[in-house]
Amino acid sequence: MSSDATPDPFAEPVAFGQRMQILRTRRGMSRSVLAGLLGKSPSWVKQVEGGRLQMPKLPVVLRIAEALRVRDLSELTGNQSTAIALFTGPGHARLPQVRTAINAFPLTTQREAPPLAHLRIRLARAWAARHSAPNHRDVIGALLPELIRDAQLAVLQADSAADRRAAQGLLSEAYSLSQFFIAYQPDASLLWRVVERGMISAQESEDPHTIGVAAWLAAQAHRDSGHAHFDAADAVNLETIRYLEPFLPDASNDVLAIAGALRFEAGYTAARRGDKGTAWRYWDTARAMADRLPADYYHPVTSFSRPVMGAHAVTVAVELHAGGESVRQAAAADTTTIPSRPRRARHRIEEARGYQLDGQGEVALAALDKAYEAAPETVRYNGYARRIVLEEAESKNPSQRRRASELAVKIGMLAA
Template identity: 70%
Template sequence: MTSQTGTPDPYSNPLVFGQRLQILRQRKGMTRAQLGGLLGLTGSWVKSVETGRLQTPRLDVILQIAQVLRVGNLNELTGHDISVDLFAGPGHPRLAAVKTAVDSFPFRDQQGAPPAAHLRARLDTAWSARHKAPNHREVIGALLPDLIRDAQAAVHQAERAEERRKAQAILSETYSLCQFFVAYQPDAPLLWRVVERGLIAAQESEDPRAIGLAAWLAAQAHRDSGPAHFEAADSVTHDALAYLTPLLPDASDEVLAIAGALTFEAGYTAARRKETGVAWRFWDQARDMADHLPESYYDPVTSFSQAIMGAHAVTVAVELHAGGESVRQAAAADAVTIPSRPRRARHRIEEARGYQLDGQPDAALATLAKAYEAAPETIRYNGYAKAIILEEAESKTPARRRRASELAVRIGVLAA
């Protein structure tokens, strides 16, 4: 159907792409100009697609839209039954057990909780195992249920105020570990329960590092929920920094590191907004903070360190859609080895995004193959990696199409 002005009516068929795009954009609280800017296009282009003046975009553009709008399945955009979950994984086999542990409520008459020192040692072991394992979700998924229950019990059974605060700090950090497991899996309500419980336990602990860690992860959850939540991400980040800053002159390396991680988070969100100067200014501040840490220091939760700043620079450039700068920063960052396997895999994915932005799809695929080697479970749950692979699986270059299809099979987005 066409209107009197000759413009196709997007509402004559409730399943057309343009209408779906408009609904999803408005749900995220984004203007056409904002969406166009995040896509590297214009608000006029978005309007033309929504009103039907332009046809449905190519697959690579649809995938980019899905990334920006955090669309979980392409069916929401296209109306076709395309079983591609970009941001929510298929659900780890251990997700149900972890969820049960999070949702349980321990009573005082349960079996006695382990001492705080014992819980601390188990939590440290879990973080170490996460960094070393290529199948890190499987490893921490096996440890989390008992760790969550015991940490919950330790809080409930604590008799003295100081003992209870220590237990709350451990419980909060246990929820931090849990958030790494739950992220990008198909249970958003569970993710937010974990975030909120981590924040509450951290506040009850009165421990600066626990408070900083919980805020750092809460800010990430808000930012990854889309542009409508960027202000909430900034609020959490800046409130936490305002609390920590007066403590820094006499702070431990662990507290200095979480302040540095939060400073970079402020830059990360600014980069998502395409605020170039603000993003790089926060990165510079975070780099200066990293330089005040021992060269060998590597934070077991945030990965904040001197070694990670090159990877952070790649992330800023990629989020700013600066392809050439992304590649330049990736070349500089490659001189440093990141100790954590999942964090190294994530860095490779960011590098691949940079190569894709710079028009180097073969380099992007080669880099994603390195990400798979470092930590297969990281790439399996990463929407950006899936988007690149699926786009190149339709390449007109046979060799590239074959490489992308083989990688798609390995990570489980295409059937063998």
């Protein structure tokens, strides 16, 4: 092995600072960017990486893990006793069946595909179930294998070009539903297969709304892969916004909504970069799109609507690490009319992040309790929620430690 080969951060012995530097470099992140995300100086980061400062205390370690999108805390600490999943949640019991359905390619079969209208109704019911069920992964995980197989068959057996385009749109929709199930589970390669196949099927459908949904999910997958992938997220996002622009004057509500959702996603990525002006500018343009929708409209995939813009404002403020602004936006947001249980839970998690940034740990835990009531599986698979619970379990306040420990047990982080 050459002397300049990149060391493996998972091989012992490697000091904490070295692991931090290796993981930061692999993410394509500069010391200045990491320092900004942590509220530290670039000199502090350099001293930790160089071993001149000891490993920080757990709350700071967790923030480093969050910034570097570390899947398991032991990857950063080197201590296998701290093997706690952060941004990769537990593997769901239904994941193997969903994986098998996605990986299969029917080329010859004696089974007849269901009518497209029937498949469309089943997909609509699956989306409705995802929004209404507290354990939504379990529900859609049971539905997905047959939906994927039948949509694949519909494409294979289409009798006309029009039917084939329609079937490709339904297959893309099935892949979109799959991405919600697979996200934050321990199979990144499967996630990317779904993202790419969803985009290809969407393009084959030639349907603007289907293309917008697939692009929205692809942008999220790129952004959640870390700082080095933000440009890729912007590329697919902004290209799709440009593609949809000519359709907007006479667009349906669904097309208007996906165009608005894409604009917010561009702001979300800007906020992750720390670009305050761009983040809020895109939020403003997304809100203008939401105002064009009926008051009771709610997009079946993205949850884009008028009420969700308040939740989006909290997210922008949190990603900009503005604790006071996060709390102010949380107080101003009227999210009681959001019908989706997982989306309400996600908003509560964002509230919890904001309250913790503002130094209100007890209120943050209360917000996570509300998130758990809305959709337990959303909390169980969310890295931000797990990081807050771990940090508050180290609180000097006995009641906060107790409440955090109880929540850790409920979401499966610790054994009862």
